[in-house]
Amino acid sequence: MGYYTPAGGLPPQTDLLTDRAVVKLAYTFIPKGVLRDIVTSSLPGFTDTRAWVIARPTPSSATTFSQLIVEIAPGGGAPKPEVEAGVEGVVFVTTGALTLTLEGEQHVLEEGGYAFIAPGAQWSLANEGDEVTSFHWIRKAYEFLDGVAAPASFVTRDQDIEPVAMPDTDGVWATTRFSDASDMAHDMQVNIVTFQPGGSIPFAETHVMEHGLFVLQGKAVYRLNDDWVECEAGDYMLLRAFCPQACYAGGPEPFRYLLYKDMNRQIRLT
Template identity: 60%
Template sequence: MNYYTPAGGLPSQTELTTDRAVFTEAYAVLPRGTMRDIVTSRLPFWDDTRLWVIARPLSGFAETFSQYIVEVAPGGGSTKPDTDPAAEAVIFVVDGNITLTVDGADHVLTPGGYAYLPPGGGWTVRNLTDATCTFHLIRKAYEQIEGIDVPAALITNEADVEGIAMPGTDGAWQTQRFVDPDDVRHDMHVNIVTFQPGGVIPFPETHVMEHGLYILEGKAVYLLNKDWVEVQAGDFLWLRSFCPQACYAGGPGAFRYLLYKDVNRHPKLTL
């Protein structure tokens, strides 16, 4: 698969400032051109690493998750990657290789590599190659339920996860689900959704799940609340709960995105 990764750098002084960036109460669009060197961040206990924070809990923005695009230089990584013991995480590799150690066992994640990491730590990452590795890190505060076990760590690759066609679409709209949607131990899903050219979401989805949506490849026209917006590989979309959404895949190749959503829990009745 060909996954888009940020180019970084800085636009020249001759480029136009106008772009597709949009921030509203219902949705946000962070075009790939906004992910430049000057907006990267650093984290404690991470060596030779920079990241783009593309979502974080914030009034009027993401409420349930944070998402980073993490760029680890050769030799970089962390033996203390998360300082929040309640944080569960998903790693999805888009470029290069990273060695993930979970409970003492090493796993080399290549492009398409996926890992679910339960709360409580117990994992580290290190780039043992001579090339930069880029991956998405999606974090959520795990909602523990009495009588429900915490999920175990899961390491796989999207190449080993079959795409399931949505009913009545003849394969034009498929979803690769890394965990069983009926497994209520999980309170978040991170899936890959694929539309073949001309594939559509044929109605305005309006639902309780919050979404973070990073476009891995291709282009489309996306309905966000009342607005149709052109999007392409490298763009990130945030969709608030109940924001109407639909899309038309409009490019010559597949339109694919990494999709976060919160699931399987009662909505909190107090904020």
């Protein structure tokens, strides 16, 4: 099982400028060719680290979350990655090994490793191996509910969770769910969606949840608002609330993406 990981670098001077990047009112499409060295950022409190910020709260991007692809060289890391109070997070490793110390317990997350970091948790990150490690870091300001405790932190792996097939799809469309959507303690989910070649979302989903989709494997044609957009491993799609969306998965391998969505909270009007 492989996960696409950007390597940076720069294209040659002979390359054409034409690319697939699109920013529209309903969605943003960031192709893998955009993730180059010159658009990385350093992160406060981290050493030997760079990051691609692919979603952040702005009028043309996300409204509920941020998403980073973080690359840590051997010996690098952060003793206190999260500096904002009340922020929850998800870490998903795509290559290398990442040492996560969470509430005093040490975990080594390799490819497919997943951690939910509860708001207020004490944690640190380090690359104690000999190779670069890369991971997705999704952050959200947790929305507390009266009478409901915030969810506890946990660590798991993509490989250890059986995907749940969508009804009436013969298993060609399935979701690896890392938390229970019916648990009102959770105000977001970060899952992995898998389509076998030829599988599809057979209607235009139009809903209040906004999405961040990073393609981990394979290729597809995605319907975004009124556009059909080809996508492949390494591409990122930011879908704002109520953006119509559907897809057809191509071959020859499964089409898989890491999916963020907000959920389980009333709409705030005041």
